[in-house]
Amino acid sequence: MADGENAPGEIMAGGVNRIERRGDRVLRPTGPWSPAVHGLLAHLRAAGFTAGPRFHGIAEDGREVLDFLPGEVPNYPATPASASRTALLDAARLLRRYHDATAGYRAEGWMLPAREPVEVVCHGDYAPHNCVLDGERVVGVIDFDTAHPGPRLWDVAHAVYRWAPTTAPGNADGFGTPGEQARRVREFCDAYGLGRADRAGLVDAVEARLHALVAHMRAEAAAGSAAFAAHLADGHHLMYLSDAAYVVRERARFEDLLLAE
Secondary structure, eight states, X not given: OOTTTTSOOEEEOOSSSOEEEETTEEEEOOOTTHHXXXXXXXXXXXXXXXXXXXXXXXXXXXXXXXXXXXSBOOOSSOOTTTTSHHHHHHHHHHHHHHHHHTTTOOOSOOSSOOOSSOOEEEOSOXXXXXXXXXXXXXXXXXXXXXXXXXXXXXXXXXXXXXHTTOOOTTOTTOOSOHHHHHHHHHHHHHHHTOXXXXXXTHHHHHHHHHHHHHHHHHHHHHTTOHHHHHHXXXXXXXXXXXXXXHHHXXXXXXXXXXXXX
């Protein structure tokens, strides 16, 4: 099949999936949503968006074969590079380019249900751990499994939660004072070009996005996912719920900067 499929493999870190690199390709598990994602990746390339991987087909064992994107994929706590202002602004601009490139793509069978109003195809988990950095520059985005149609705001809400970040002081994966976080949220939204109406709804969207994440974790664990069951056992859901409450508690601080002229 694709070049590199039979080369010696290297198992790479993955939050839920087991990812294997073979040369300039990666092999990942597939699911019922994969055809929609593969079509999305082809659509992005045709639209001139080259920061995502190309799809090269299905290996004999049923895994998908994608480009390996060279660079650093940061984890938590944030690295100096992923916490930099350069990365913050790059991430916002790349998300905007991605959203704009999804225009016109339609498919059925996504992992997550569509959300109204449908404006774009949301990435679904746009975060440092799903982006590729070259130094402080954000040069790629990976893992489109949770992509689904929805409003821009739904994706931006998760992105600012991860990149600003909008985490409560007790979250060891976060950083920054509430004031510093609010400033970074404003900078992210400015770089993305988020409209005023969406800015006014951002705090509520972050809260809703985190509650939806917890509901997804619980549903996947109940369906037999060992990875999500482990996340619940480790208390990840409690951290997300705490962060959701924190954002609402600090609403005035975030919105004062977000809506300032």
